[in-house]
Amino acid sequence: MKKTILLLLVLAMIVPQMVCVAKDRPEIAIIVKLEHPWFDDMVKGIEEAARELNVNAYMLAPAEADAAQQVALVESCIAKGVDAISVVPNDPAAIEPVLKKAQNAGIITLTHESASAQNVSYDIEAFDNATMGRRFIDNIVKHVGPSGGYAFFVGNLTAETHMERFNAAVEYQEKNYPDLKLLTNPPLVSQENTQVAYELTLQLIKTYGDKLDAIAACAAADPVGIGRAVEEKGLIGKLFCVGSSVPSMVKPYVDNGTCKAISLWRPADAGYVQVWVAKELLEGRKIEDGQSIPKFGKIRIVGKTIYGSDDGCKDWTIENQDEFFF
Structure with a gap:
């Protein structure tokens, strides 16, 4: 294209x-x-x-x-x-x-x-985009457990489907997993840009340290940037990513265990x-x-x-x- x-x-x-x-x-x-x-x-x-x-x-x-x-x-x-x-x-x-x-x-x-x-x-x-938002939380719980801290990325605050997923995820998490804590509300904005997602992840690691267990990401570019930052900081197996992306983009980070589940259509x-x-x-x-x-x-x-x-x-x-x- x-x-x-x-x-x-x-x-x-x-x-x-x-x-x-x-x-x-x-x-x-x-x-x-x-x-x-x-x-x-x-x-x-x-x-x-x-x-x-x-x-x-x-x-x-x-x-x-x-x-x-x-x-x-x-x-x-x-x-x-x-x-x-x-x-x-x-x-x-x-x-x-x-x-x-x-x-x-x-x-x-x-x-x-x-x-x-x-x-x-x-x-x-x-x-229904709420389905994907709830799926993000279930995948975090599957790999992190029902307690811990997570962050959330959207491409833009005006990206309607991203915000639908975010809002559904938070509602579902608060109702079903109250010991799982959202650390970023409103969600962080990646601008659908891998480099921005990478830089945001480094800042989250610096700010929250071991209180950050997972990152959920809506934009396809985000898990790539997140995965690169996690790998660079030696946190594979300690900090996980779930979210939406394209298999051909994110495969290296699925293979190394950084991205546990990519939800998509x-x-x-x-x-x-x-x-x-x-x-x-x-x-x-x-x-x-x-x-x-x-x-x-x-x-x-x-x-x-x-x-x-x-x-x-x-x-x-x-x-x-x-x-x-x-």
């Missing part, structure tokens, strides 16, 4: 010519958070759906996790006259005005990882479903609660949010790492 915000310069030159050409297939743009291995897998599902569903579907990404750059990409798609746009927003509130503009232009709008989205037909979630499946839902809506079909759809199985619809089965939340560990990898 090499598309960056510089793509806007190209779009600005070609849009006037392109909008005059009749399209033989629906055009569906998926705008993700940033260039990242997680989205390298998502594009595989987008491309699979494009082939199977006979649509022109593709992914665009800003160079970094920046809401303003995402807004600019949506604006370019509106000018181009695409048929549907789905956004994985860095800041859900920041993207709402431009999503409304797209709707007013007759474009189908969707989001992924933004359950509070308003100016959309649907937000699409692989599962297949980004490619979410990419496929975004395209599938867009095409269904473009062709005038309704999405129904309880319907079975490709990749997600039986879905649940709450308000504007489509949830896949909670079975979609998988733990990738040293025991099962040969079962799937991306």
Whole structure:
């Protein structure tokens, strides 16, 4: 994936010519958070759906996790006259005005990882994010025990799914494991950046010492930075990481025991479903609660949010790492 915000310069030159050409297939743009291995897998599902569903579907990404750059990409798609746009927003509130503009232009709008989205037909979630938050706590308890101290990282405080996981995790921990203590409230912000996660981990080790037993992390880049800091400080076997990441990024730290469990869903499946839902809506079909759809199985619809089965939340560990990898 090499598309960056510089793509806007190209779009600005070609849009006037392109909008005059009749399209033989629906055009569906998926705008993700940033260039990242997680989205390298998502594009595989987008491309699979494009082939199977006979649509022109593709992914665009800003160079970094920046809401303003995402807004600019949506604006370019509106000018181009695409048929549907789905956004994985860095800041859900920041993207709402431009999503409304797209709707007013007759474009189908969707989001992924933004359950509070308003100016959309649907937000699409692989599962209820509270499930993953609770899973983080269960995995901490499995490896640390029901008492001790833990820290929590999110990519950004405006990353809605990260905050949903954080809030569900804390509620579940306080109710079920009162002797397990959260040391960082509000959660620490990694900016979805491995180096930032590394530096935050070093600071936590300096501040809390042996009172820190585990770190839960929401952003895919975080366990890599955490693992590097733990290894550097010689704390393997004493300080553990659980959270969400990409197997190809975090495998060395799963192998050495730093990252005990990586909870995830297949980004490619979410990419496929975004395209599938867009095409269904473009062709005038309704999405129904309880319907079975490709990749997600039986879905649940709450308000504007489509949830896949909670079975979609998988733990990738040293025991099962040969079962799937991306």
